[in-house]
Amino acid sequence: MPEDAGSLTAIAEWQRFARPWIEQAQTWGFPLDSPSLGAAREFNERWRNAMSAWLDVTHARTEYSAVLIDAWRGVLEGLTREMLGRTREGPSAQHPRAVLSVSVDLADRIFGELFRSPRFVEAQRALLDAVAASRVREGELIEDMASNGHLATRRELDEVYRRLDELRREIRALKKAQSLTVAAAGADAPAKQPARKRSA
Amino acid sequence: VIDEGVFQRLVSEAGASTRGQLELTSQLLKGAEALASVRTSDVEVGTTPKDEVYRDGHVVLYRYRPLVGRPLSPPLLITYALINRYYMIDLQPDRSLVRGLLRLGLDVYVLDWGYATRADRWATLDDYVMTYIADCCEVIRARHDVEKINVLGICQGGALSLCYAALHPENIANLIVMITPVDFDADTGLISRFARSLNVDQLVDAFGNIPKEFINYGFLMRSPFQQNVRKYADLLDIVDDREKLLNFLRMEKWLFDSPDHPGEVFRKWIKDFYQENKLIKGTLEIDGVGVALSQLRMPILNLYGTQDDIIEPASSVALERHVGTRDYTARAFPVGHIGMYVSSKVQRDLPATIAEWLNQRAL
Numbered sequence: 001m002p003e004d005a006g007s008l009t010a011i012a013e014w015q016r017f018a019r020p021w022i023e024q025a026q027t028w029g030f031p032l033d034s035p036s037l038g039a040a041r042e043f044n045e046r047w048r049n050a051m052s053a054w055l056d057v058t059h060a061r062t063e064y065s066a067v068l069i070d071a072w073r074g075v076l077e078g079l080t081r082e083m084l085g086r087t088r089e090g091p092s093a094q095h096p097r098a099v100l101s102v103s104v105d106l107a108d109r110i111f112g113e114l115f116r117s118p119r120f121v122e123a124q125r126a127l128l129d130a131v132a133a134s135r136v137r138e139g140e141l142i143e144d145m146a147s148n149g150h151l152a153t154r155r156e157l158d159e160v161y162r163r164l165d166e167l168r169r170e171i172r173a174l175k176k177a178q179s180l181t182v183a184a185a186g187a188d189a190p191a192k193q194p195a196r197k198r199s200a
Numbered sequence: 201v202i203d204e205g206v207f208q209r210l211v212s213e214a215g216a217s218t219r220g221q222l223e224l225t226s227q228l229l230k231g232a233e234a235l236a237s238v239r240t241s242d243v244e245v246g247t248t249p250k251d252e253v254y255r256d257g258h259v260v261l262y263r264y265r266p267l268v269g270r271p272l273s274p275p276l277l278i279t280y281a282l283i284n285r286y287y288m289i290d291l292q293p294d295r296s297l298v299r300g301l302l303r304l305g306l307d308v309y310v311l312d313w314g315y316a317t318r319a320d321r322w323a324t325l326d327d328y329v330m331t332y333i334a335d336c337c338e339v340i341r342a343r344h345d346v347e348k349i350n351v352l353g354i355c356q357g358g359a360l361s362l363c364y365a366a367l368h369p370e371n372i373a374n375l376i377v378m379i380t381p382v383d384f385d386a387d388t389g390l391i392s393r394f395a396r397s398l399n400v401d402q403l404v405d406a407f408g409n410i411p412k413e414f415i416n417y418g419f420l421m422r423s424p425f426q427q428n429v430r431k432y433a434d435l436l437d438i439v440d441d442r443e444k445l446l447n448f449l450r451m452e453k454w455l456f457d458s459p460d461h462p463g464e465v466f467r468k469w470i471k472d473f474y475q476e477n478k479l480i481k482g483t484l485e486i487d488g489v490g491v492a493l494s495q496l497r498m499p500i501l502n503l504y505g506t507q508d509d510i511i512e513p514a515s516s517v518a519l520e521r522h523v524g525t526r527d528y529t530a531r532a533f534p535v536g537h538i539g540m541y542v543s544s545k546v547q548r549d550l551p552a553t554i555a556e557w558l559n560q561r562a563l
Contacts, residue, residue, distance in 0.1 A: 095220040100433055107425040115390055115421055121397045129399050132406035139406075158321060158408065165322040172331065 043144060050141050053134035060123075060130035067123045071114040075107045082106065227436040234439040243449045246287030248298050250310070254339045258314030261336045263307075264298055271307035272555075272562055274346045274373050278310045279333060281356035282465065283415055285457050286312050288541050289354070291450055295542050300551025306558065307344075311336050311357075315459040321408045325360070325468040326487045333364045337371050348373035348498075350558060355379050355511060355537075359473065362519075363486050366495040374561050375496065376554060378503040379540055381511045382493075383518030384477045389509050394418050395474035404463040412458035419455075422509060451542070480522060493519070499527035501557045503540070503550070510537040529557060 082102050114120050139154060146153045254261035263275075278298075280286035289310070290298040301308050311332065316323075340349050350373050353361025358380025365372045381387060395418075403410065420427050438444040461469075478484035484491040500523055504516040513532070520528050531553055535543045540550070 095217075096224050097433065100430065104425040104430040108423045111424060112390075112422075116393065121393065124394075125397050125399065129402060132399070132402045135406040154408075157318065161319050162322045164319070165327075169327075 046137070046140050046144060050134070050137040053130070053137040056130045057127075057134045060127040064123045064127045067114070067120050071110050074110045075103070078106045078110065079103055224436075227439070231436050231439040234442070234445055238442075238445065238449060243446060243453050245292065245450050245453060246290045247293065248290045248296060248302070253309070253343065254336060256332065256335060257319075258317075259332050260312045260314060261309060261339060262312060263309050264302055266305075266307050267302040268305045272305050272558060273307065273344065274349045275307035275309055275340055275344055276301065276350040276352055276376075276558070277336060277340055278308065278352045278354065279357035279361050280311065280313070280354050282313050282316070282328070282461060283356060283458060284454060285459070286310055288454050291454060291541065292447060295447075295544075295547055297541065297547070297551060300547060301555060304551055304555035306555055309336070309340055313459070316409055316462045317460075318408065320462040322464055323462045325465045325472075328465060329360050329363045330367070330487050333360060334368065337364070337368070341371065347371070350374045350376070352376040352378065352554070353380060356381070356469070359479065362479070362493065362496065363484070363491050365498065366491045366493055367486060367489060369495050369497055372498050374499045374501070374558060376501040376503065376557070377516075377519065379505055379508055379511050379516065379537055380502070380519075381473070381515045382522070383480045383515050384474050385480075386514040386518055387512045389512050390422050391418055391510050392474065392512070392515075394421065395470050398470055398475075400467050400470040400475075404467045407463070409460040409463045410466045412460050415458050415461060416456065419510070480518060493522040494524040496523040497525050499561050500525055500529070501554070502528070502530040503553070504530070504532055505535045505537060505540050506532050507534065507536040507539070527561075 079102065083099070086102075143153045143155055248264055250262040250264045252260055253263050278286070278289060280289065290296045293299060298308055298310070313328075313332075337349055337351075341347065348371055351361050351365060353359070353376070355378070358377035359382070361375065362377065362380070362382070365375050384392065403414075407414075435445075435448060438448060472478045472484055476483070479491065479493070482490065482492055482494075500519070502516060502519050504511070504513050506513055508516075517530060520530060533540060533543075533546050533550065535546055540546055
């Protein structure tokens with residue numbers, strides 16, 4: 001048997017052997033099926049939280065889409081009415097660019113009204129909140145995986161950057177205090193040179 | 201059996217429709233060809249010659265090379281918004297506020313905020329005012345040996361300039377604000393509503409810096425189909441004209457060249473300015489010090505667009521009621537937010553308005 005064919009057979013066998021685990025992992029079943037004991041307990045909880053947050057995003061996105069669909073329906077109704085009216089004006093009114101222009105004006109007007117409505121604002125806020133919450137949960141999971149893989153985590157990097165920012169402010173405050181001290185000492189000393197001219 | 205007249209009309213309309221489709225297809229092909237011929241490097245922006253004079257991380261202070269032997273003193277520092285890039289004031293040679301000002305004898309500096317990275321996650325709005333703007337003012341004062349400089353703050357950069365000028369009026373000779381939000385409650389536009397509805401703590405905690413896509417989404421909401429559909433369909437009308445095509449692509453580059461917004465800056469910008477309107481209420485604090493607009497006793501020029509739907513005029517003009525100066529001038533231009541940079545009429549009038557106003561106060 002040629003070497004390549006042997007390799008292919010080995011890969012196929014491995015795929016057959018691994019399929020149940022792959023399928024479980026693909027549906028996030030694998031970690032959740034492990035016993036909720038010891039370290040797995042907290043890890044499982046993070047998985048559940050992430051999944052739950054993701055489901056919240058899906059739900060919020062559906063609600064958001066439902067709000068948008070109402071606007072789309074309004075656009076299609078309005079466009080149909082408009083185009084029926086324009087059939088009397090002849091073929092030039094049916095030119096793709098003319099149709100596009102009418103559609104854009106109509107859609108922007110209807111969506112503009114929608115975007116100002118409390119219903120849309122609420123749906124948008126719910127979606128953003130859900131996305132942000134999901135992002136936090138996702139981050140917790142990735143933190144786990146990164147630290148298990150000996151990688152710097154986002155939290156660690158954020159801490160470094162935060163500390164750098166604090167140090168920078170401290171240095172700046174020290175420099176300012178130092179320059180004030182030097183200036184005060186200079187003011188006390190007898191003037192040796194004329195002061196630098198300053199004018200607006 | 202079809203009536204002969206109806207049949208003839210249907211044939212005629214079908215013919216016209218097919219011709220229309222063919223014309224459109226031909227234009228689309230031409231458009232694709234024209235776009236393919238433009239390389240990224242062909243889309244040049246911000247080409248007015250300038251030199252870096254100061255840098256702090258990726259925040260850079262540039263001085264444009266003066267076009268006259270003895271430019272007007274003191275120099276003018278332009279502070280742009282952290283949203284989008286400053287080169288909008290120098291988009292192309294014939295649409296350049298900077299070139300206009302240089303031609304009229306001004307000495308122009310610009311503060312480039314750069315692209316915020318993860319390292320800027322904790323930089324605060326206070327840092328931007330009291331470190332970056334303050335340091336750039338100091339650099340210019342030292343370079344020119346002057347006590348005071350002129351400042352032109354644009355959009356969000358205008359609000360930051362107001363804060364700095366109120367805290368350090370002794371460093372500012374004349375203050376110009378352009379399309380600048382002041383009374384955030386007076387703004388009923390979509391951007392303002394969007395900002396007021398945000399759960400900003402959760403967003404910043406989740407994302408760190410606020411992604412540029414999020415910022416762009418807010419702007420595209422103003423007219424999504426105009427900006428995402430018609431604009432590109434209309435492009436077909438200019439594909440034969442390379443200059444117009446390049447102008448279009450410069451604007452496209454600017455529109456989508458938004459840096460991420462530093463997280464803590466965004467938190468304070470949305471909460472203190474949009475949601476609590478602290479600037480106008482006099483309750484805003486920068487570095488623990490109250491910002492009182494009544495401290496603005498220097499001459500002020502307020503420039504705004506009457507059709508601005510990003511910063512509504514009512515928000516900008518409110519400044520007059522709160523400043524401590526009697527030398528206050530407001531100039532309205534009949535354009536929107538972007539029109540202030542690119543309208544040919546404004547490009548003719550705006551630099552002259554600024555230069556004339558500054559010259560009168562330099563005497």
